[in-house]
Amino acid sequence: MRVAVIGVGYVGLVSGACFAQFGHHVHCVDKDPQRIAALCAGRMPIYEPHLDALVADNVAAGRLTFGTDLAAAVRDAEVVFIAVGTPARRGDGHADLAHVFACCRDIAQAIQGYTVVVTKSTVPVGTGDRVEHIMRVVQPQGAFAVVSNPEFLREGAAIADFQHPDRIVIGTQDERARAIMTNLYRPLAEAAVPLFFTTRRTAELVKYAANAFLAMKIGFVNEMADLCERADADVAGVAYGIGLDRRIGAQFLQPGPGFGGSCFPKDIQALIKSAQDYGVPSRIIETVAAANEQRKRSMARRLIKACGGSVRGLTVAVLGLTFKADTDDVREAPATSIITALQDEGAEVRAYDPQGMDQARALMPDIAYATDPYSCVAGAHAVAIVTEWSAFRTLDLARLRSRMAGSVLVDYRNIIPAAEAAEAGFRHVGIGRRSVTAERPAPRIDLTEPQGAVLPELAVAAG
Template identity: 60%
Template sequence: MRIVMIGSGYVGLVSGACLADFGHHITCVDKSEAKIDALERGEVPIFEPGLDAIIEHNRSAGRLDFSKDLAAPVGDADVVFIAVGTPSRRGDGHADLSYVYAAAREIAAAVSGFTVVVTKSTVPVGTGDEIERIFREEFPGKDIAVVSNPEFLREGAAITDFKRPDRIVIGTEDPRATEVMREVYRPLYLNEAPLYFCERRTSELIKYAANAFLAMKITFINEIADLCEQIGADVQKVAKGIGMDKRIGDKFLHAGPGYGGSCFPKDTLALVKTAQDYDSPMRLIETTVAINDNRKRAMGRKVIAACDGSVRGKKIAVLGLTFKPNTDDMRDAPSITIIQALLDGGATVHVYDPEGMQAAKEMLGPVTYGNDPYEIAESADAIVLVTEWDEFRALDFKRLKTTMKNPVVVDLRNIYPVAEITRHGFSHFAVGKKTE
C-alpha cells in the first residue's frame, strides 16, 4: 500500500518507519525543511533505540522517503495518517488542534479517488467528526473516510510496541475503511492482528482514558510512598504486594518524582477540559493532575531537606534529566522543576544525562553540564538520581565517596537498596522508605 504520514515527529517517524518495515511504501511529510533535510542525510532528529537502523534499511530498500510537500504523495496515497502535534493550548489547557485541522484541509485538497484519512495524533472526542465536517462542507466532491487510530507507543520501547502491540484500536463506521485498515496492519501477525474496531468517538476516548488511568496509577503509588515514609513502611514492598493481585497488576506502580513526557501531562489535562465542556467533570483525573504538579515541587524540597534544610552555596549533582530513560524527551520532565527549586534555593547545579542534555539546554536555567556522573559529582554536597538510566544502576560509590564533599545520595527512583548506599558511608534518601 502507498501510505503518507503527515508529521515526522516522534509518532509519525516511528510509525512510518515500522510500516515501511512491513513492506508498505511510506512517505513521511513535514513542513520543517531542516528536519526533512536532516532525514534525507540519514540524520534521525530524535533518540529512539533502533529507529536509525530501521530508517536506513527501508530507505535503502526504496520503501521509505521524505518530503516537504504533501500534494504529490497524498495524491497517490491509499491511506494518509495525520501525526502532527496536539500540544496543550495556552490559557485553557485544551488540546491545540490547529495543526490537525490545517493538515486535514491540505490533505483533502490533494487526495485523488477514495482515500482513508487516519488521525494518529492524540485528539479529543469529536475531532474526527469535525474533520469529516470540514471535508463534507469545504471539499464536497472528495471521497474520504475519516478513521481514528490512536498510538500507544512508549518512548524508549516504541518499535517493540508498534510491532508487537497489545491492541490496535481503530475507530470507524465505514466498511470500506475497515477493510483498508485491516490491510494496513495485516503484516503484523501471521494469523490475526489484535485489531479492535469500534466507533470513532469511542476510539478517541480510549486513548485519553488509557493514559489517564496509567497516570492515576503512578500518582496513587506516589501518595502511598509519602505515607510509607511517615509510618516506616517500604513502598517497593507495598507495590509488589498489591501488584501480585491480577486485578491490579504490577505495572506503573513505581514510586518516583511524578510523571512527565509528551503524553500524560497534556492528555490528562485535555481529558479534564473535555469532561468539563460536557458537564461531566472527572474529579479523580483533576486531582491526579494537581497531585502530580505538586509532587515535582515536593521532590525539590526533599533534596533540600536532605542537605540539612539548605542548598545555598552548595553544589548538587543531578543524574538524569529526561522524563524517563532511553529517550531524549525533556517535555514536562520532573528534573526541570526539581532543578529550578535547587537554583531558587541558591545551589550550584551540575547535571549529566546520556541523551537529554541538548534538549535540556533550551529548558533549564544556569546549570553546568558534565560528561559523566563522576565529573559532576566531584566536590558535590549531594547526588540526586532523577532518571533511571542503565548506566546509573552500577555507580562506583567507593570512588564517589573519595571525590564528593558530602556523602549524600537522594535516590528519587529507588534504584539502589538502602544497604547498598549506606555500607559505603553515604546518607541515603529514597522515595517511600525510611531515611538512613
C-alpha cells in the same frame, strides 16, 4: 500498500518506519525542510533506541522515503496518517488542534480517488467529526473516510510497542475503510494482535482514558510511598504485593518524582477540559493532575531536608534530565521542577544526562552541564538521581562518593540498592522507604518469586 505520514515526530517517524518494515511503501512528510534533509542524510531528529537502524534498513530497501511535498504524498496514497503535534493550548489546557485542522485542509485539496485519512495524533473526542466536516467543506465530492487510530507508544520503547502491541484500536463505521485498515495491519492481525473496531468517538476517548488510568496508578503508588515513609514501611514491598493481584498488575506502580513527558500531562489536561465541556467534570483525574504537579514541586524539599534544611551555597549534582530513560524528551520532566526549586533555595546545580543535554540547555541555560556522571558530582555536597537510566544503575558508588564533598544521595527512582549506597559511605534517601546509612541499614525484603512452589487452592470470597 501506499501510505503517507504527515509529521515526523515521535509518532509519525516511528509509525512510518514500522509500517515500512511491514512491507508497505511509506512516504513521510514534514514542513520543516531541515528536518527532512537530516532524515535523508540518515540523522534522526529524536532519540529513540534502534530507530536509526530501522529507518536506514527501510530507506535502503526503497520502502521509506521523506519529503516536504504534502500534496504529492497524498495523491499517491491509499492511507494518509495525520501525526502532527497536539500540545496543550496556552492559557486553558485544551488540546491545540491548529496543526491537525491545517493538515486536513491540505489533505482534502490533494486527494485523488478513495483515501482513508487517519488521525494518529492524540485528539479529544469529537475531533474526527470536525476533521470530516472541514474536509467536506474543502472537497464536497471527495471520496474519503476519516478514521481514528490512536497510538499507544511509550518513548524509549516505541518500536517494540508498535510491533508487539496489546491491541490496535480503529474507529470507523465505514466498511471500505475497515477493510483497508485491516489490510494495513495484517502482519499484526496474523500474529494474533486484536484489532478492535469501534466508533470514531470511542476510539478517540480510549487513548485519553488509557493514559489517565495509567497516570492514576502512578499517582496512587506515589501516595502510598509517602505513607510508607511515615509508617516505616517499604513501598517496594507494597507495590510488589498489590502488583501480584492480576486485577491490578505490576506496571506503572514504580514510585518516583511524578510523571512528565509529552503525553500524560497534556492528555490528562485535555481529558479534563473535554469532560468539563460536556458538563461531567472528572474529579478523579483532576485530583491526579493536581497531585502530580504538587509532587514535582515538593521533590526538592527531600534533598534540602537531607542536607540539613538548607542548600544555600551548596553544590548539587543532578543525574538525569529527561522525563524517563531511553529518550531525549525533557518536556514536563520532574528534573526541571527540582532544579528550579534548588536554585531558588541558593544551590549551585550541575547536571548530566546521557541524551537530554541539548534539549535541557534550551530550557535551563543557567546551570552547569557535565560530560559524565563522575565529573558531574565532583565537589558536590549532594547527588540526586532523577531519571532511571541504565547507566546510573551500574555506577561505581565508591568512585562516585570519593569525588564528592558531601555524602547525600537522593534516589528519586529507587534504582540504587540502599545497602550498597550505605556501604560506599552515602546517606541514601529513596522514595517510599526509610533513609539508609551504614549505621542504619535497610530492612531485608525478598521480592523473588517462589521456585517450583505450588500453592494450595483456597476458597475465597470475591472482592
